[in-house]
Amino acid sequence: MTTSAISVSGLRKAYQDKVVLDGVDFEVRAGTVFSLLGPNGAGKTTTVNVLTTLLRADGGTVRVAGHDIATDAKAVRAAIGVTGQFAAVDELLTGRENLQLMADLNRKVAGNGERVVAQLLERFELTASADKPASTYSGGMRRKLDLAMTLVGDPQIIFLDEPTTGLDPRSRRTMWSIVRDLVADGVTVFLTTQYLEEADQLADRVAVLDRGRLVAQGTPDELKRLIPGTHVRLRFTTAAELDAAAVVFPEATRDDEALALRVPADGGTKSLRALLDRLDEHSLSAEECSVHTPDLDDVFLALTGHTTEAAK
Amino acid sequence: MSANSHALVMLRRNVKHLTRNPTSVFNAVLMPIIIMLMFVYMFGDAFSVGVDYIDYATPGLILLAVCYGLGGTATAVNSDMTKGIINRFKVMDVSRGAVLTGHVIASVLTNVIAIAALVGVAFLLGFSPSASLTDWLGVAGVAVLLAFAAGWFTVALGLSAKSPETAGMAAVPLVMLPFFSSAIVPAEKMGPGLRQFAEYQPFTPIIETMRGLLRGAPDTTDAAVAVAWCVVIALVGYLWARSTFTKRA
Numbered sequence: 210m211t212t213s214a215i216s217v218s219g220l221r222k223a224y225q226d227k228v229v230l231d232g233v234d235f236e237v238r239a240g241t242v243f244s245l246l247g248p249n250g251a252g253k254t255t256t257v258n259v260l261t262t263l264l265r266a267d268g269g270t271v272r273v274a275g276h277d278i279a280t281d282a283k284a285v286r287a288a289i290g291v292t293g294q295f296a297a298v299d300e301l302l303t304g305r306e307n308l309q310l311m312a313d314l315n316r317k318v319a320g321n322g323e324r325v326v327a328q329l330l331e332r333f334e335l336t337a338s339a340d341k342p343a344s345t346y347s348g349g350m351r352r353k354l355d356l357a358m359t360l361v362g363d364p365q366i367i368f369l370d371e372p373t374t375g376l377d378p379r380s381r382r383t384m385w386s387i388v389r390d391l392v393a394d395g396v397t398v399f400l401t402t403q404y405l406e407e408a409d410q411l412a413d414r415v416a417v418l419d420r421g422r423l424v425a426q427g428t429p430d431e432l433k434r435l436i437p438g439t440h441v442r443l444r445f446t447t448a449a450e451l452d453a454a455a456v457v458f459p460e461a462t463r464d465d466e467a468l469a470l471r472v473p474a475d476g477g478t479k480s481l482r483a484l485l486d487r488l489d490e491h492s493l494s495a496e497e498c499s500v501h502t503p504d505l506d507d508v509f510l511a512l513t514g515h516t517t518e519a520a521k
Numbered sequence: 522m523s524a525n526s527h528a529l530v531m532l533r534r535n536v537k538h539l540t541r542n543p544t545s546v547f548n549a550v551l552m553p554i555i556i557m558l559m560f561v562y563m564f565g566d567a568f569s570v571g572v573d574y575i576d577y578a579t580p581g582l583i584l585l586a587v588c589y590g591l592g593g594t595a596t597a598v599n600s601d602m603t604k605g606i607i608n609r610f611k612v613m614d615v616s617r618g619a620v621l622t623g624h625v626i627a628s629v630l631t632n633v634i635a636i637a638a639l640v641g642v643a644f645l646l647g648f649s650p651s652a653s654l655t656d657w658l659g660v661a662g663v664a665v666l667l668a669f670a671a672g673w674f675t676v677a678l679g680l681s682a683k684s685p686e687t688a689g690m691a692a693v694p695l696v697m698l699p700f701f702s703s704a705i706v707p708a709e710k711m712g713p714g715l716r717q718f719a720e721y722q723p724f725t726p727i728i729e730t731m732r733g734l735l736r737g738a739p740d741t742t743d744a745a746v747a748v749a750w751c752v753v754i755a756l757v758g759y760l761w762a763r764s765t766f767t768k769r770a
Contacts, residue, residue: 261612287614297605299534301541313530314615342541358609 214239214366214397215260219269222255229255231421232269237414239365242388242398244412246405246509251418253401254294257370260399261291274366287316290364294371296351297358300344304335304354307343311361318362329357333387349380356387366397373407385410405506419513432508439502441484443495444469450493457491471501527616531623538597539631545593550635553586554642560705561646568706576650579643580731581704583660584724586635587668588699591675592692594628598679599688602769607680611766621762624679625672632668650735659734663747667727670751671695673758680765703728723750 215237222230229252237243247253258264260273262282271278274288298307308329312322330336333353338346343354352372359367369388373381388398388411402408408415409429416426425432445451445468454470455463461472474480481500488494539546560582561575570577601607601620610620640648652660675692682688701719702708708719719725726746733739 263608263611283614286612289612291609291612293605293608295605297609299606300604301538302534306537310530310534311613314527314610314613316614 212239213237213272214241214274215243215399216272217260217269218271220256220259220266220271221268222252222259222264222266229421230259230266233418233421233423235416235423235426237397237399239397240392240395241413242392242400242411244408244415245399245401245418246403246408246415247401247418248403252421253403253418254370256418257291257293257368257399257401261289261368262286288364289366289368290359290362291368292352292356292359292370292372294374296348296355298343298346298351298354301342303340303342304346304350305330305339307354307358308361311358315362325361329360333357349376349383352376352380352384353387356384360391364396366399367391369398369400371401371403373402373404381407405504405509409504417509417512424512425508433503435508435511438473439475439500440471441474441481442469442471442497442499442501443488444497445493446496453491454488454493454495457487457493470495474500527619528622528626531619532626535597535623535627536630539627542593545597546631549586549590549593549631550638552589553582553635553639556585557582557639557642557646570707573647573649575643575646575648576735577732578705579640579648579650580660580728580735581699581702582639582643583636583664583731584667584702584704584728585696585699586639587632587664587671588696590628590631590635590668591671591695592689593631594624594672594675595679595682595688595692596685597627598624598676599682600685602680603684607766617766618763621676621766624676625669628672628675629665629668632672633665636664651737652735653737656734656737656739659739659744660731663727663730663734663744663751666748666751666755670755670758673755673762675758677758677761677765680762680769698722699724699728723747723754726750 213236215235217236218234220230220233221228233252233256235243245253245256255264259266260271260278262278262285266279273285276284276288278285299310302310305326308326309322312318312325318325327336330339333356335350335354335357338350343351346354356369356372372388373384376384385407388400392398398411400408400411412429414426415429415432417424417432425435443454445454448465448468451463451465451468451470455461458470458472461470463470472484474484485498557578560578568574568577598621601624607620611617650656675695678691679688682691699705701715702722702724703719704724708716708725711719726743727750729740729743730747733743
């Protein structure tokens with residue numbers, strides 16, 4: 210399939226005089242996972258809110274499922290499913306009642322509600338707690354229920370705004386496998402995240418958003434190619450040792466604060482042995498030695514000049 | 522599926538909330554009765570209002586019952602807003618007004634139950650109105666109109682507040698307002714300033730209308746002013762709620 214599920218061009222949004230989105234363009238092909246990556250405050254949630262018809266754009270055109278969000282919001286709403294940043298479940302209702310509520314409001318499942326609800330409970334392993342109030346659910350269960358509610362009526366495009374923020378590693382992996390299953394069923398997923406690993410794991414394409422602008426987009430591999438390659442990181446115990454090692458490896462970059470040296474290397478055993486031999490020749494030993502392949506964190510740092518953490 | 526059936530789904534949700542949240546029912550139904558017992562037994566003999574105190578106070582307490590129910594409405598609406606439930610409905614192909622209409626109707630229903638309970642207890646305490654069936658229908662009409670108007674206004678308050686706590690606080694003036702009207706004691710017995718306030722605030726003509734109806738001698742001027750106030754409050758509340766609902770994301 211080569212059709213566009215979402216196409217955004219020149220999207221702008223400002224609150225009073227604070228510009229949040231400053232001319233954003235991207236395309237999401239149907240049946241793929243597109244991840245919008247960025248630190249807090251980059252404009253990820255604003256983008257989701259505009260694309261899902263919650264907020265009006267100040268400029269640009271956005272088409273979702275072939276419909277213009279400005280003139281045909283109703284048709285957009287009928288085609289999408291949205292899971293916001295905070296699990297929006299009704300705590301006074303049970304899991305089953307929450308899903309039934311969605312089914313009752315969905316034109317596509319009219320009359321078929323109970324079966325749809327039972328299937329979703331089964332699929333998300335919530336059957337055992339189906340008749341307990343959602344207020345008693347754990348964080349991971351709430352997120353699952355939230356996503357199950359989004360899937361009532363089988364929307365073809367799903368927006369997930371930071372779906373794993375605040376989840377423990379195990380629930381996060383469960384979430385990831387659910388997203389993969391959705392894509393296998395042909396659903397298009399638009400995902401925002403501040404976790405580079407998450408984008409790396411799930412996304413076919415990643416766009417990096419920083420201060421309202423896209424600073425890069427491509428496949429995770431393309432983005433990784435944007436920055437310097439594999440290196441070996443040597444950490445020393447004293448500044449004197451670091452100085453001595455820096456003379457031995459003039460091609461390396463040093464990190465005085467961590468007493469570490471980043472030596473370009475390909476990660477193979479041969480080059481690693483050569484590197485260690487050179488250290489030996491000069492009677493130097495590093496306290497710690499690690500092989501580093503670039504991840505999206507490095508990409509982010511290289512592209513924006515600040516890390517994801519620093520922006521928080 | 523029509524807008525009406527969506528509103529019905531929302532109403533069913535709100536009614537479930539009421540049955541699972543005993544504190545809000547307590548506040549809405551029992552508090553007005555407790556206040557009635559307090560005023561009638563503790564203070565009733567101290568106020569000379571020209572008639573039996575229970576006959577004087579019941580119309581005002583009906584109003585108080587409406588107001589006490591509103592705190593729960595404001596909190597419920599705000600919790601839907603701040604917890605993202607309203608956004609969830611907004612991104613669905615659900616008719617725009619349904620969620621708000623559901624809250625307003627649930628609020629009116631709570632009020633009706635509270636008023637019925639209150640009037641029942643009033644009869645036990647010796648309430649003896651001389652109203653005809655038509656007068657009673659008038660009382661019911663005014664009460665529902667007020668509940669509807671105040672309901673829209675409270676929904677708007679709830680949508681605008683920052684948190685459920687501030688939403689609850691925002692409804693407090695509504696609960697206090699009846700005390701500064703002719704609900705508990707006649708306005709002419711109040712001090713200067715307060716008296717003028719009590720005479721001209723919207724609740725006084727509404728109470729006086731019900732009082733007139735229950736005496737079997739309705740005052741058309743009061744009734745006209747009361748209905749006008751209700752229409753204005755409903756309209757302001759509705760427009761405010763609609764615009765906040767559309768804007769806030």
